[in-house]
Amino acid sequence: MERVIFHVDANSAFLSWTAAYRVKILGEKEDLREIPSVVAGDKASRHSIILAKSVPAKKFGIQTGEPLFQALEKCPHLKVVPPDYHLYVQASRHFVALLRTFSPVVEQYSIDEAWVDMTGTQRLFGPPRTAAEILRRRVWEELGFTVNVGVSSNKLLSKIAGDFEKPDRVHTLFPEEIPEKFWPLEVRKLFLVGSATERKLQRIGIRTIGDLAAADPRLLRRHLGKPGETLWHFANGRGAESLTPVAPENKGYGNSVTTPRDVTTREEAHRVLLSLCETVAMRLRRDGKNGRCVAVHLRTADFGHFSHQAQMESATNGTQALYRAACQVFDEVWDTFTPLRQLGVQVTRLSDEPYQQFDLFSGLSPAQQEKRLRLDETIDALRDRYGEDIIRRAQFTGDAAGHMAGGLSRERRTGVTKPVPQEISI
Numbered sequence: 001m002e003r004v005i006f007h008v009d010a011n012s013a014f015l016s017w018t019a020a021y022r023v024k025i026l027g028e029k030e031d032l033r034e035i036p037s038v039v040a041g042d043k044a045s046r047h048s049i050i051l052a053k054s055v056p057a058k059k060f061g062i063q064t065g066e067p068l069f070q071a072l073e074k075c076p077h078l079k080v081v082p083p084d085y086h087l088y089v090q091a092s093r094h095f096v097a098l099l100r101t102f103s104p105v106v107e108q109y110s111i112d113e114a115w116v117d118m119t120g121t122q123r124l125f126g127p128p129r130t131a132a133e134i135l136r137r138r139v140w141e142e143l144g145f146t147v148n149v150g151v152s153s154n155k156l157l158s159k160i161a162g163d164f165e166k167p168d169r170v171h172t173l174f175p176e177e178i179p180e181k182f183w184p185l186e187v188r189k190l191f192l193v194g195s196a197t198e199r200k201l202q203r204i205g206i207r208t209i210g211d212l213a214a215a216d217p218r219l220l221r222r223h224l225g226k227p228g229e230t231l232w233h234f235a236n237g238r239g240a241e242s243l244t245p246v247a248p249e250n251k252g253y254g255n256s257v258t259t260p261r262d263v264t265t266r267e268e269a270h271r272v273l274l275s276l277c278e279t280v281a282m283r284l285r286r287d288g289k290n291g292r293c294v295a296v297h298l299r300t301a302d303f304g305h306f307s308h309q310a311q312m313e314s315a316t317n318g319t320q321a322l323y324r325a326a327c328q329v330f331d332e333v334w335d336t337f338t339p340l341r342q343l344g345v346q347v348t349r350l351s352d353e354p355y356q357q358f359d360l361f362s363g364l365s366p367a368q369q370e371k372r373l374r375l376d377e378t379i380d381a382l383r384d385r386y387g388e389d390i391i392r393r394a395q396f397t398g399d400a401a402g403h404m405a406g407g408l409s410r411e412r413r414t415g416v417t418k419p420v421p422q423e424i425s426i
Contacts, residue, residue, distance in 0.1 A: 004128045005243070006116040007150040007158035008099060008135065011167035013112030014039045014052035017091040018081055020144035036060060037079040040068045051083055055167065094143055102135055107155075107243040115155050117243050132170040140168075156191055156239025157182070163189070178237045183210030190234055197231075200224060209235050253291065255279050256344030257405040262301050263340040266331070271395065273326045275405035276345040281319040282380055282404075284347065290315035291347030294325040296333065299342035307344075308333035315351050318369075319376055322347060 010016060018039060019032035036057040041048040048068040060075040072078055092111045099106045102125065105117035118131060125131035132149040139147045150162025151172045160182065161173035173181055188198045190209050204223055206212050212220075213235035220228030233239070255276050263269050273296070284291060295309035310329045316322065326345050334340075382390050388404050396403035 002119075003153045004118040004121070005152055005155055005158045006102075006118050006128075006132060006135070007109075007152075007155070007162040008114055008116060008139075009148045009150075009162050010095060010112040011146045011148060012052045012054065013091075013145075014083060014088060015054055015081075016052075016145040017088055018084060020091075021084075021087055024144045032079065032081065035079060036062075036075050036077065037081065038062065038068075038071060039083050040071070040080050041083065091143070091145075095139070098139060098142060099135075102131070105243050105245055107245055115158065115243050129170060129172060136168065136170055154237075154239045155241060155243070156234055157237055159191060160189070175237055179210075182237065183208060183213060183235075185209050187212055187235075190231065192227075192234070193231065197224065197227075252346055252348035252350065253280050253283050253287075253289070254295075254297075254344060254346030255405070256297060256342055258299075258342045259340070263343065264337075266334070266336065269330060269334065269340065269343065270327050272343045272405065273330060273345060274323050274393070275396070275403055276343065277319055277323040277326055278404045280345055280347055281317055281322050281376065282383070284317035285376065285380055288352055289350045290317045290352075291322070292316075292349040292351070293347065294322060294329055295346040295348065296326055296329045297342075297344035297346065298330075298334065298340055301339040301341050303341075306333065309346075309348075311349070315349070317376075318373055320372060 012033075015032055015037065022028040023031055033054050034056065035054065036059075037054045038050050038057055039052040040050050050062060050064050050066050050068060050071055053062050053064060053071075057071075057075065057078060060071075060078075062071045062074055062078070068080065072080075088111060092108075095112070096106060096108055096114060099114055099116050103116050103118055103121060106114055108114040116135075118125070118128065121131065122128075125134055128151045132151050136147055136149050139145065146168035148162045148166050148168070149170045150158040150160065150164075151170065152158040152161055152174055157173045157175075157178075161171040164171040164173075164181070185208060187193055187201050187206055187209055188195070190212070193201070200223055201207075201212065204215075204219065206215055212231060215232065217229050217232045220232050222228075224231070257272065257276060259272060263272060292315040293309055293311050295307055297305070297307040299305050308329050310325065310332075312321070312325050322345070330343075379391055392403040
């Protein structure tokens with residue numbers, strides 16, 4: 001039986017989900033998808049970029065990922081709405097749940113796209129293209145946003161098919177359609193080909209996917225290494241890996257943050273590191289993981305990047321232990337005068353052992369270390385129930401936004417929307 005794989009991608013997901021919520025739930029008359037609009041962060045923030053755009057905004061040349069101020073120069077009357085990550089998580093869950101009504105084998109690739117193995121479902125939903133149209137219509141009718149559906153016999157070709165023309169379309173790309181639909185495309189349209197790889201390929205005369213498919217694999221390996229051979233297989237439509245319905249376990253936990261202004265002192269840097277360790281340690285504890293290796297990643301004001309790491313004496317998920325290690329690593333690598341615009345903390349060498357070995361050199365007795373672990377768990381429980389701002393360390397008093405930094409927004413970390421009691425400082 002020939003495999004049938006769908007790639008389903010929500011069109012301009014963050015903006016579409018925001019628009020659908022405002023129209024269907026809040027009853028607003030204005031639909032963000034019908035006017036020049038974008039989802040972007042705070043205008044005053046240095047990392048305020050376009051996260052999603054409407055089709056009318058695209059006509060002004062606005063691109064996802066560009067700075068907000070540039071988009072406003074292109075379209076001064078652009079409507080800007082803030083991201084709502086809690087809404088996006090809920091919309092994504094409903095989206096994937098609907099996909100599972102078509103097949104039990106669904107692999108989520110990102111928050112707004114997934115593969116669905118439709119092999120053997122023809123008697124339920126009809127031929128592949130008919131089934132894809134049914135799925136597309138159901139998403140619109142039940143969830144209120146549009147999707148593109150790519151249909152093929154493997155994950156690679158279905159993903160490429162889904163990108164042919166947007167929005168709200170169904171496209172097929174089966175092996176027999178490769179010469180007509182696939183090979184004439186520019187090589188940058190191939191999955192995993194970025195701008196640097198495109199330049200390398202163009203230097204050896206490869207401009208289309210067809211050129212790449214016809215190239216000598218040895219030539220590609222010589223110029224691109226092993227990835228060159230992988231791209232050659234991709235260009236020939238080979239991507240036969242099976243779907244992975246369950247996401248693989250994390251190999252590391254990390255967060256980073258771009259600061260509102262350059263960090264120029266060790267005290268400021270340690271404060272940012274503590275806010276990052278709060279969120280990283282919380283995620284480790286939620287997943288029952290301990291980490292032994294702590295790395296600090298730094299980006300300078302002129303966008304240079306460097307990092308350093310160190311092994312701890314024992315694996316831990318304690319906030320203070322990770323913070324102490326992160327500060328030590330930072331002090332070893334920072335020259336004390338280079339301004340920093342971004343800091344990150346990553347914990348690797350994970351274990352899921354239900355116990356932790358206490359550090360004899362921490363200056364704390366085993367009883368004190370055990371008490372600190374219980375305190376971390378109590379703080380997690382309070383934040384899960386009432387939101388992360390319910391409790392913060394005393395040095396962050398008055399700084400509601402900065403005591404837990406990096407990665408996911410507070411809405412995505414906790415999802416709490418109800419009122420909370422008065423805050424507590426520790």
